[in-house]
Structures are given as structure tokens and as C-alpha cells.
Amino acid sequence: MDKSKPGESGFLADAEAIWRAAIAAVEPGRLVREAVAREGTVIRVKGKVFDLANYEKVLLVAFGKAAPAMADALAEVLGDRLESGLVVAPEPVAVKAPRLEYVEASHPGPDVRSVGAARRALELAGTAGEKGLVFVCISGGGSALLCLPAEGISLEEKRRVTDGLLHAGAPVHELNAVRKHLSAVKGGRLALAAFPATVMTLAISDVVGDDPGTIASGPTYGDASTFAGAREILERHGLWGSAPASVRARIEKGVRGEIEETLKPRDPVFARAYWFMAGDNLTALRAAKAEADKRGFETVFLSSSDSGEARKIAANYAAFLAEMACSAVSLPRPLCLLAGGELTVTVKGKGKGGRNTEFVLASLVEMGKLDAEDLDWLILSLGTDGIDGPTDAAGAWADASTLERSRALGLDPGAYLDDNDSYAYFKRTGNLIMTGPTGTNVMDLRVFLLRAG
DSSP: OOOOOTTSOSOHHHHHHHHHHHHHHTOHHHHHHHHEEEETTEEEETTEEEEGGGOSEEEEEEESTTHHHHHHHHHHHHGGGOOEEEEEESSOOSSOOTTEEEEEOOSSSOOHHHHHHHHHHHHHHTTSOTTEEEEEEEOTTHHHHSOOBOTTOOHHHHHHHHHHHHHTTOOHHHHHHHHHTTBSSTTTHHHHHHTTSEEEEEEEOOSTTOOTTTGGGOTTSOOOOOHHHHHHHHHHTTOTTTSOHHHHHHHHHHHTTSSOOOOOTTOGGGGGEEEEEEEOHHHHHHHHHHHHHHTTOEEEEEEEEEOSBHHHHHHHHHHHHHHHHHHHHHOSSOEEEEEEEOOBOOOOSSOOOOHHHHHHHHHHHHHHHSOOTTEEEEEEEEETTSOOTTSSOOEEEEEHHHHHHHHHHTOOHHHHHHTTOHHHHHHHHTOEEOOOOOSOOOOEEEEEEEEEO
16 A cells, blocks of 8 residues: 555554454464364364374365465374375465475466366365365365366356356356356365265355355355256346357256256265354454554444445445544544445446445545545455455555545546446556455455544
8 A cells, every 4th residue: 555645544554554454364374273273183173073083084175265375274284194185276386285286277267277176176085985084175266266167068158157247246146156057066066076075174255144155156065056046147137148058058957957956955965074164254354353443443343244236335335434424523532444245346337447446436436425524534445365356456445635636637536437447546546455466365345444533
């Protein structure tokens, strides 16, 4: 983040310390070490006890943005009991743990490497046997990194459907419901490949509600969605008619019962499958609150499950901030309001931006409409993975001085918003947050700092 400029709220250093504390709290290695402990042959995972002496073979499959750090930490705990493992990540890994095979695949869209990684994961899981124990580490980005289209569907055809849903602003649970029904690895099929081995999944959630069936499209968890539901989602977003013929044919066969459904929660495969949450958005928000409290703010949680269109949610929050101004006058300390979740953007313009920069720009437009001259405020939103949509920014921040700079530069924030060009706008004003990939992902973090002027 840029250093504060004259006339800014003075909140910038506080805001940066708060979001950095949040991201540090969800560092994947830290989360795994907090969740898993070993004493001799006994492993405790979030309080549940497993004895490694009962298993002949111990394997590890990790995929997602947090995969390298999660796998390294777990390999350290397992020590020489770990026979082998596979780590699938979106970036090259410099330091590699012994007995682990590292594969780079594509994100946010899958490629042929993602297909190869999925095949390798299924193959490795299939070697576990009845007395095997397979640890599976899942994190955000896993749906793209581990991608194996169902028989008869090409990778390009599956990508066309996925890209269409993303462009239409479909929420992640809808996106993944469709993906699971076009996949040979998602919707519980990785657990099926490992069966009858014991499967122990550790997940870092990047979805609203922390639904295990939605995180990375639930490769080790029962799927409640259906072929009929997948078709309804495509129809509702106007994508059914334009979907590839192979996709429509598969879904229609599934609706008629000619193709087996994804594995459902009560399938016998899951009798020996355990699932644990290692970290989520609330983990990050708690750390943000602790840092804000330490810095003298009156801190309030608003939500850890924000969803919906970014600019609509921004308008609601801006109105709420204006209402909170009255309370701020009587408070001895400034307010820090915290929220998380993941918003969507329905792209209609030709600009460049992500859900976080669009949220902040929409908030700035709304704040510009309000009578907020006596209000000292700062609004910040960023992706905890350090990547906001198709950009190299994590997000952006804005305060009253951002509007002043905008006027001085002759920029119209409303016009940039209409063109979905939030990245270009904040690059001009100097308000982008650049972190690079953080190696973790628990959706987005929003920080609102407020005091009476």
C-alpha cells in the first residue's frame, strides 16, 4: 500500500496492520500445525485420535493455493511414516519436502497439467489399500488445479461452461455444482478412488458457509447437488442453449438416470472418510479484530458470509457507514467494522478489475453521494490469496482524499465503475493493494475504519 498522503484519514497504517494480521493468522503451515499433533504413533486431528500403528501405508495428496505449505507442515508431523505424496500448486515450489512429488497446474482456468495432476492423484489414492491412510489437503483453487473432465467431455468444453458461469456472476456453490457433474474427480470421486482406505481431509475454506461439498468441488465429500440442479443453474444464467452438445447430453442422461450421480453423503465410501476444517474466513477476522483492538479501535464483526453483487453490497455498506456516523460521535474510540465473504461481479463493461477493487470503487461512488464531510473514514477490501480476479492486485482501499485526488486527475469514478474498470482507476489514484500470491485463501476481507471528524 502507498504511504499516507497529506489530507488522508490517517487510518492507512492501521488498516494495513489489520489486514496483515488477518493473513498471517491463516498461513497454511500454521493452520496445519494447530490442527494436527503427533505423540509417538498417535495422531490427533482437531481432537480426534488416530493411531498410525493401525495403518500399513500413509499417503498425502494436497492441491490448491495453500497446498505446498499445508503438505510441508503435515509431512513434518508425519515424519518417516509418510510413504509418498503429491502436491499440486499454481506456482513453482522452490523448497521441496522429501517423499513428496510436486506438480504445477493452472489457475484460475485448468489446463492439460490440471488433467494430468488429477489422474496422478486418483492413481496415488488408489494404491492405499484397505489398511492405508490417505491425508488430503484441500484449499482454494483446487477445482481448477485438479481437473479431469468426465468421459466424452473435452477440457476446452468444460472450460467454456465454467468461464460462462464466471462471466455471468454465478456464485461459487452454483459453479461447483455444475463442475462436479462434468468431472471424474470431484463430487466425492477422489474418496471413491481411495476406498476402502481411510481418508482424512484437512481443508482451508474459500467458500461462503464453509460447505465441505463446495470447497474445491468436494472431491472427498458427499455431494447433495444433482444433474437436474446443474441443468437448472445453466438455464437460469442463460447458458444451457449455448453449452457444448457433449455437456448437454451428459446432463440430460444424468437427469434420466442413465449416468450415475455424484456420490451422495450417505454413500458407504464415506464411512471411513473424515473431514476437518483447518481454517476459514472467521479465523482471519478474529485475528483482524485482535489487531484492531490492540490499536485502540472499538471493533465490531459485521459478517463472515458476504455474498452477492459487489456494487449492490457496497451501496448497502456505504449507507450503513453513514448511519454509524451518529454513533461514532459519542464513542471514545474510533470504530473498526470487519466483514468477509466473497462477492461477485457481473461483467458488462470492457475494463479490468476484480470483485474487491469493484467493491471499493462502488463504495467510493456511494460515499461521494453522502454528506460525509464531518466523517473520517477508510474502506478496504482484498482477497486473502493476494489475487483479485484477473489482476495482479489483492484489492484496494479508499478514503475521502481518494475522491480529492480523483477530481484533481479528472477521473470520473462512476464511469470507471460502469466499465468494470476498477483496477485502472485505482492504479491512477495509487490505491491498489499489491501483495503477490500469499499462499493461502479464505475468501475476502473488508475493513471499515470510522470516526467523527
